[in-house]
Amino acid sequence: MRMRLARRLLLFFALAFLLPVASHAGWWIWQSHAPDWRRADWTSAKLLPAAAVAPEATIHVFAARVGRWRGIFAHHSWIVVKERGADAYTRFDVVGWGMPVRVNHREADGRWFGNMPELVTEIRGEAAERLIPQIRGAVASYAYSNPGSYLAWPGPNSNSFVQHILAEAPELRQALPPTAIGKDWRADGVFAGLTASRTGIQASLYGVAGLTVGWVEGIEINLLGLVAGVDLRSPALKLPGWGRVGV
Template sequence: MTLRVLLAILILFILPLATHALWWAMREDAAPDWSRADWSSAHILPEPAAHRGAMVRIYAARTGRWKGIVAHHSWIVVKPEGAARYTRFDKVGWGTPVRTNGWPADARWFGNAPQLVVALDGDAAERLIPKLAQAVAAYPYRNGGDYRVWPGPNSNTFVAHVLADLPELQVAMPPTALGKDYHPASDMIGLTPSRTGIQVQLGGYLGVTLGWVEGFEMNFLGLVTGIDLRRPALKLPGWGRVGMAIETAA
């Protein structure tokens, strides 16, 4: 029995991660350190004046150096109707943990281009923005010292918290958003953020998620493997989604 469990861990978690680590090490475009990485706009979003309607976006981008093997960093962007600028919310591990407009709204993260997770526009976005702002303000791990890279709470725990307060978005975070499954010990069993299924999580170290939006996921030490039937794709440690793109217009 023990041998079968070890073999399953090897096939489902270790081998995909090892192959992605090898691919990551062979890249020629990797930034050597944070000071020389490109943190500029990827020019994905239009100028605010050219898009007067309300807008909500969630982005994720690979983190830097060795952490990029396993994880994305995610953040939230909003713009009320007629606003002159975008507002970006991140949770980071230095300075003020919940950061507002620390970087351009669609900036590269450690040189890596953002991946769109969800897009919401118009009246639906305008109605959602006040509720989103309340969820950001109510985030429980917003003080200095409330950040842990692994297994959380981190940047992805922050975005997962906001999504759990906005189930109408019906969106799942990337499987490589390490920290999205972090829950305190008092909150081991509950509904998925989309409210379309259930999840059991042991502090972000071990867990199982089953939901129509989230699909089927197994979490082992923060690594996620699984399958998405709604938007057909495999979920592999390191590689993330292999199949239909995660992005969605809500």
């Protein structure tokens, strides 16, 4: 009985985790990538209009694949805000060198290591006006803003930072991509409680193993930072390596 259960668990791990990662790795190595950060394209992807053209308040969450072999597994995420009538966007993200929390470190909709950013969510108008002060407060309250506090795996990293903002402003009601490794990292190590959106529950062990069930987050199984599951709100599969595959 135990042997049968062990075999089923190994089969599930192979099909849900190893196979997607291996297939995405095979696809990834055939793509063209910048050899290093100096020669990578960091310019605007032209996803946002000029700030002066759109006077309303806006919030955008972006994610883009990270550089070189790490892009097989992971995205880097950041958040962009613009107050009503502002003539420029303000970008907040965390990096792994120097002071972790950066303001306008790159173009608001800039490529990351040459990779095209994806729009995770956006909010406009009065709703954005209400949420921007909460977002700025969450940036200011982020506890891991000192040099040396960044850790690529399991966290705190750039995705831990954006997840902190989502938790402090749950009205955003958005989940990061399943490939945003570090989003499930918790400062208290062993955690059980509400999801960032307050629409479900999560149990997490230092961000390297856990289970999340929520309307916004869907159902996610986290093993070593790799996430497999399903999106409930907008039906899709969540696959390690590939990310969200569906509508």
